Amino acid sequence: MTVKDSATVTMFASPASWIESDAVxxxxxxxxxxxxxxVAGMPDLHPGKGAPIGAAMxxxxxxxxxxxxxxxxxxxVFPIRLGRAAPxxxxxxxxxxxxxxxxERDADDPAWDVxxxxxxxxxxEGLGTVGRGNHFVELARVATIEDxxxxxxxxxxxxxxxxxVHSGSRGLGERILRAHxxxxxxxxxxxxxxxxxxxDDAVRWGSLNRRxxxxxxxxxLGAEPTEAVVDQCHNLVxxxxxxxxxxxxxxxxxxxxxxVAGTRGTASYLVAAHAGAAANHSVAHGAGRKMSxxxxxxxxxxxxxxxxxxxxxxxxxxxxxDRQLLFEEAPTAYKRIEQVIADLVxxxxxxxxxxxxxxxxxxxxxxxxxxxxHNRESRQNRESRRERGRR
DNA sequence: ATGTCC
Numbered sequence: 385m386t387v388k389d390s391a392t393v394t395m396f397a398s399p400a401s402w403i404e405s406d407a408v409x410x411x412x413x414x415x416x417x418x419x420x421x422x423v424a425g426m427p428d429l430h431p432g433k434g435a436p437i438g439a440a441m442x443x444x445x446x447x448x449x450x451x452x453x454x455x456x457x458x459x460x461v462f463p464i465r466l467g468r469a470a471p472x473x474x475x476x477x478x479x480x481x482x483x484x485x486x487x488e489r490d491a492d493d494p495a496w497d498v499x500x501x502x503x504x505x506x507x508x509e510g511l512g513t514v515g516r517g518n519h520f521v522e523l524a525r526v527a528t529i530e531d532x533x534x535x536x537x538x539x540x541x542x543x544x545x546x547x548x549v550h551s552g553s554r555g556l557g558e559r560i561l562r563a564h565x566x567x568x569x570x571x572x573x574x575x576x577x578x579x580x581x582x583x584d585d586a587v588r589w590g591s592l593n594r595r596x597x598x599x600x601x602x603x604x605l606g607a608e609p610t611e612a613v614v615d616q617c618h619n620l621v622x623x624x625x626x627x628x629x630x631x632x633x634x635x636x637x638x639x640x641x642x643x644v645a646g647t648r649g650t651a652s653y654l655v656a657a658h659a660g661a662a663a664n665h666s667v668a669h670g671a672g673r674k675m676s677x678x679x680x681x682x683x684x685x686x687x688x689x690x691x692x693x694x695x696x697x698x699x700x701x702x703x704x705x706d707r708q709l710l711f712e713e714a715p716t717a718y719k720r721i722e723q724v725i726a727d728l729v730x731x732x733x734x735x736x737x738x739x740x741x742x743x744x745x746x747x748x749x750x751x752x753x754x755x756x757x758h759n760r761e762s763r764q765n766r767e768s769r770r771e772r773g774r775r
Numbered sequence: 776a777t778g779t780c781c
Contacts, residue, residue: 454776509778517776558777
């Protein structure tokens with residue numbers, strides 16, 4: 385009989401941080417995988433589909449499922465210069481980011497200036513779209529400067545405006561993971577070199593997408609697009625010290641600057657990351673979900689009105705025509721970002737540089753009265769069809 | 776997370 389040793393699991397969270405036991409259990413399941421060396425759980429750890437979210441997992445074997453389907457997902461920060469305007473007014477000027485930029489039909493769109501001629505993997509579908517789930521584009525104000533020297537090297541001062549873009553590789557990453565799981569399920573990549581080549585395309589595509597999104601929004605708000613001061617991917621695999629380092633909802637922590645996203649109703653933290661080997665060179669990527677989407681929807685409907693959720697306690701405006709998503713992504717569905725940051729600082733993984741406060745958080749276009757009428761009519765038609773079917 | 780499972 386052989387007894388396989390499990391990899392080490394280290395949690396970078398204080399007892400004050402509530403970590404769901406299901407997520408810790410997932411870390412131990414991952415630790416038992418063949419070839420696994422070390423699992424580091426970040427303070428925003430929460431259960432994911434097949435793998436925990438908020439974890440960095442080092443292994444001698446490459447497991448595509450530990451990166452997930454949104455390969456290349458990340459958060460970028462773009463400075464933006466705007467005249468004075470109220471959040472409500474700016475919110476109405478955001479472009480429709482569910483509508484993809486078509487390289488032919490939209491050939492004249494100035495956002496392409498950031499793309500030059502290279503579209504990774506030639507994947508044109510969904511370019512310039514933000515996606516769903518926890519993805520967003522946010523116009524935010526730099527609120528506090530925690531490290532003046534570092535902030536000034538990034539060109540950031542209190543009061544400056546930035547666009548924070550959280551998005552990934554849309555259909556491309558999903559296609560890459562599906563091609564793997566259809567043959568190998570949760571097993572390792574049979575051809576790591578081939579997987580990594582496709583994966584690297586998705587990572588580049590995700591970064592390009594964030595730049596395109598920021599450029600679209602900047603133009604729509606009457607500003608010039610800028611280079612990102614921060615752009616870190618939190619779903620990827622890197623070869624680090626000769627092993628595969630899988631990050632799933634964990635940002636690179638080896639000397640890079642990372643925006644750790646709060647919620648649409650709380651601050652976000654730009655941090656200088658300096659996580660070592662024990663943390664698998666990684667830091668948290670956000671506040672982390674406290675409630676499942678189903679719980680957030682059920683409890684949110686009892687607790688909040690749509691109007692409350694569209695205007696947050698910090699006075700920012702949420703653009704989200706999808707009612708369900710509005711509840712699922714409510715600030716109360718997330719952990720306290722201050723505790724996540726305190727845990728990163730307490731474990732010496734990162735140092736705060738600046739905080740940002742949201743002005744406008746864009747998820748998906750608001751519905752026009754015409755669309756609301758149309759949706760209601762088609763729902764009634766569906767229901768009456770179903771009713772007729774029963775008779 | 777995802778041109779998504781009715």
